[in-house]
Amino acid sequence: MIKVDTSEPDICVVVPDSERLTAANATAFKDHLVGLVDSGTARFVIDMSGIGFVDSSGLGALVGVLKRVGNRGEIVVCGLTDSVRQMFRITRMDRVFAAYPDRAAAVAALKETL
């Protein structure tokens, strides 16, 4: 359910292969990313451009991965759709996850922090 692009060194671009991040797939999503964290990846771009809906479980999964990364790295998001942006705003996740318009901008921003 997830495509991972590691063509950039030290940065893992994650593209959820689903239009929704909800209770139905949030655990699998989190487990997959936590697996990547545990094997050494610490910088993630999560490309949300294909995701039209994130529910409370999906949000919990994103924050769960963030907690796992901790101070060792960073997670940024890009391509937020209107509904996801609204959800991020109401839950203040826009202050937790830096958001960029697209993947290139997100990767560029992460590179600067390297």
Place this chain on the structure above:
Amino acid sequence: MKIIVADDDELQRMILSAVLKEIGHTPIEAEDGAEAFDLLCKHRASVLVCDLSMPGMDGNALTEKVRATIHDRYVHIIMVTGHDQLAARQHALKLGVDEFMGKPLEAATLIARISIAERLVRHEALLQEKNRILEEAQRIIEQDLRAAARAQQRVLPGARVDGPLCSFYSAFVPSSFVSGDMFATFDLPDGRTGFYAIDVSGHGVSAALLSVAIGHLVTQDYFLANSFAPDGTPEPARLAAALNARFYHEDGDDYFTMFSGIVDHATGMLHFCQAGYPLPVIVSPSGATHEVGEGGFPVGLLADVPFDSGSVPLAVEETLVLYSDGASEAEDAQGTAFGEERLAQVIIDARARDVTTIPDAIVAALTAWRGQPSLDDDLTVLVCQRRTQE
């Protein structure tokens, strides 16, 4: 194992029966299809050896009747035909025969066929037993869930609470038995009314355990002790901060969104903390609506995050409506969410008729939108109406 042997030829029956007895089974003989069917039912046998051609109900008709009427077990049907009756065998297969034996009968073939049937019958009995255990387990789980749902209902206020200064009207609809939502209302000293609504992430039993725990924890005393500054000023954000400190776990995934409020009837102000809960709406007498709050961190999701208290005027003529995200996110068959705009219209229309009908109107609108009686997510609607003082 009881085996029904159906053949109009007495000699053929005797040969079959002798072989079956030899290998330890109990043959029960029938002269035609009708008798075979009666014996099958009477003895609850699961294996039938039958001749294709019999007077009256023949092997095919018997097979059809067995398949059409016996559903509590699988009857394994072995049919005896001539070796050259290929077309007849294909037809019989379609009707539901499992295996064939040719004439003249060979004892070795019969024994092999019967041992296959016996294996299948045993396997089926095992599956049935497992199924029975599962059904029993499910019955107990559902019974427990119904008891849990009743326990949860008892923690909740009634659908209508008429306090001295404020009335609350609510709807509480779990998506399945128990709910991850919770709410409460409090008559506070000094002409104030308090309330909160929460929505635990996810739904189902684990969410409900947390929502009920919060329901028991946040009593009127707890609310009072944690919602005011030392000088007595309403500061609902303190409640969110206290709950965040209590429920945040480094390795946990559970969290909840919350809206808590204190209506100060002397000043006509609503003091609130918006902790990731959907933005409530205030409806004015003219039917105009505006949202309350701008969002805030959910509770228990992140450690040491700041929570903000805000305040807005809430006139006696105005109505405050809270709903959990199960309302705005309810989807129709095509996956279209009901959304805030449709919700606002339902609220405005219902309020114009009678403010007390708002919760049921929202539930009815969502049920119609979804096209099915159950909801995907837990739903809470809480309507707060200040009362005109005489």
